[in-house]
Amino acid sequence: MRIFGMILAMALAMPVAAAPTGAGELTGTLKKIKDSNRIVLGVRDGGPPFSYIDNDQKYVGYTIDICDKIIDAIKKEINAPTLQVEMNPVTSSTRIPLMTNGTIDLECGSTTNNPERQKQVTFTNAHFVTTSRFASKKAQNINKIDDLKGKTVVSVAGSTNLVQINKVNSERKLGLTIQAAKDTVEAFLLLETDRAAAFVMDDVQLSILIALSKDPAAYTISEDAFALPEPYGIMLRRNDEPFKAVVDRATADLYRSPEIAAIYKKWFESPVPPKGINYRFPMPAELRRAFEHPTDSPDPASYKS
Structure with missing residues (x-):
């Protein structure tokens, strides 16, 4: 009888110990995305080469390409291969409110990551540094x-x-x-x-x-600068560590790989659609360093080369 009780106890315990992480255990933005099978990106209509609409009325750009890589990581994390991607236009005045109220899940543009904005939202690893x-x-x-x-x-x-x-x-x-x-x-x-x-x-x-x-x-x-470099980051909701961890991991993996150099060259050192203009903007040393050592710091001193 005692042996039977031990076997029964072990049998009851096994499903709990072996249960995989499932949708029911997701929280915050990951749960929101899984439940709706949809992720919403905040994008710019006219912010080339970061985020803009091309002649085919499709959102394209440097930050859009980076967000595509983040979406691939999210699909794997929540097991959602058919995840739908929705583009929601934002402006300088609407991007933070639309993030905090849950309308958008990632803001894919050229938003400066600074201490003041960190009071309302958070950012993943810097994808651009400007001076x-x-x-x-x-x-x-x-x-x-x-x-x-x-x-x-x-x-x-x-x-x-x-x-x-x-x-x-x-x-x-x-x-x-x-x-x-x-x-x-x-x-x-x-x-x-x-x-x-x-x-x-x-x-x-x-x-x-x-x-x-x-x-x-x-x-x-000019080579001379008036201030220290400032980072642009992809914006996320605050206090959502599981989602931020996925995004941070995806961006860090991308930035440490050769692929980021190809993406950068495509948008800043090559003819860009629809007019075929080359912006001829070589990767700054500060950005190269930020890619080698990914960081979400809002402190400009963190990006000084």
């Missing part, structure tokens, strides 16, 4: 920040770049005339028409604007 620099005409022979002394410079109203210019101007006593344009198009027009000697902005945005200009060969971007 505030200036664009000028090659004919002006302006190579360093100190060469700007006494000249007129422009940036965009309300941008961190404008704050950085004022700070450097005060610290170095450059005597700059600083103009605030309403947007990047207006700012570049001031540079193009010689009403400003330099345009200060994120270097990747400067590179894109130059590539789209009438005479890309006429411009150059």
Whole structure:
């Protein structure tokens, strides 16, 4: 009788010990995705080459390609090979609210990961690093920040770049005339028409604007930077560690592999659809280092090469 009781006890215990991780044990975003068999990406309509709509009305871009790799990892994690992917357009003002209220699951664009945003959302490992620099005409022979002394410079109203210019101007006593344009198009027009000697902005945005200009060969971007590099990250909901662990693992694996170099080259150093423009933006040393040592840190000092 005693032996029978022991066998019965072992039999009852075995299913519990051997049970695989199933959908019933999922929580948070993983459970939401599994239950609906759908993942929703927050994407940009017009943010090339990170996220935009091509001539076939399909969302494409550098960050979209990275998110595709994350989706592959999620499919395996929750055993959902037929997982449906939905694209939900977002803007600068809607991306965080749509993440926190559960509308989108991943935000696949060019959002800066900083301490202020970390109070509302979280980010996976950085997929881009950008630095505030200036664009000028090659004919002006302006190579360093100190060469700007006494000249007129422009940036965009309300941008961190404008704050950085004022700070450097005060610290170095450059005597700059600083103009605030309403947007990047207006700012570049001031540079193009010689009403400003330099345009200060994120270097990747400067590179894109130059590539789209009438005479890309006429411009150059400074090596000197106004601040430390800042990371772009794919945004997630806060306090969802199981989901973040899957995404972090997927991005870290991708970034440490040769595949990320091919994805980067495709979007920043090759002709990009639909117009076939090459943005000619080589991978920054800070980004190369971030790929070698994946990190989700919002601290710019973490990305200094």
